[in-house]
Amino acid sequence: EVQLVESGGGLVQPGGSLRLSCAASGFTFSSYWMTWVRQAPGKGLEWVANIKEDGSEKNYVDSVKGRFTISRDNAKKSVYLQMNSLRAEDTAVYYCVTVSLDYWGQGTQVTVSS
Amino acid sequence: DIQMTQSPSSLSASVGDRVTITCRASQGIRSDLGWYQQKPGKAPKRLIYAASSLQSGVPSRFSGSGSGTEFTLTISSLQPEDFATYYCLQHDRYPPTFGQGTKVEIK
Numbered sequence: 001e002v003q004l005v006e007s008g009g010g011l012v013q014p015g016g017s018l019r020l021s022c023a024a025s026g027f028t029f030s031s032y033w034m035t036w037v038r039q040a041p042g043k044g045l046e047w048v049a050n051i052k053e054d055g056s057e058k059n060y061v062d063s064v065k066g067r068f069t070i071s072r073d074n075a076k077k078s079v080y081l082q083m084n085s086l087r088a089e090d091t092a093v094y095y096c097v098t099v100s101l102d103y104w105g106q107g108t109q110v111t112v113s114s
Numbered sequence: 115d116i117q118m119t120q121s122p123s124s125l126s127a128s129v130g131d132r133v134t135i136t137c138r139a140s141q142g143i144r145s146d147l148g149w150y151q152q153k154p155g156k157a158p159k160r161l162i163y164a165a166s167s168l169q170s171g172v173p174s175r176f177s178g179s180g181s182g183t184e185f186t187l188t189i190s191s192l193q194p195e196d197f198a199t200y201y202c203l204q205h206d207r208y209p210p211t212f213g214q215g216t217k218v219e220i221k
Contacts, residue, residue, distance in 0.1 A: 045150075045158065045201055047210040061209045062115070095157055099205070102169065104157035 002026035002103050004096045009108030012086055016112070020081040022096030022105055030074040035099050036081050038092035039107075048094070051079065086112045116140050116204055120213030126221040133189040135216045137202035142182045146206035149178055149187045153198045162187065192218070
């Protein structure tokens with residue numbers, strides 16, 4: 001059974017940091033690009049970042065460039081999102097996604113508030 | 115960034131109705147478009163990829179068409195389980211961008 005399980009979300013103050021993790025199982029993780037997508041409360045979907053199979057290429061939406069870093073560990077079948085200098089507008093449910101296979105995690109809530 | 119303009123933003127329909135949702139891209143994206151369905155509290159699920167290819171396991175009442183800048187998702191006969199929010203997603207150019215969503219509600 002395919003599973004993507006996110007963790008690491010929570011409440012953080014503006015300017016703070018969080019590291020999201022996503023553990024994959026049930027498919028050949030190292031063969032696929034991995035993506036983070038977020039959804040602010042009551043809003044639509046926003047693509048955040050993705051990373052190539054071997055980690056050699058990474059892409060980000062402009063609003064997170066310089067603040068967020070995506071990485072992966074194929075030996076651990078995991079992808080990560082390091083989020084620094086968090087802002088209120090980063091508040092959202094963050095989904096880990098294998099877009100080509102349409103596998104989605106259940107999402108992890110990130111709330112940025114004082 | 116490529117803007118995806120979805121219309122309508124919401125609609126009310128009855129079971130059995132034919133429903134059409136449109137997505138317009140701010141520039142040509144070939145056929146690099148998918149359609150997603152999201153139900154409250156759940157992760158999205160892809161219905162259509164490459165503009166017109168039906169995702170495995172998705173009922174045949176869903177269909178997609180278009181290329182370039184104009185795309186359409188059609189539900190031929192709306193079923194109770196189809197009441198949800200639908201999004202288009204272009205992946206022709208970085209960053210991939212979603213439409214703002216269409217909420218399909220019960221009339």
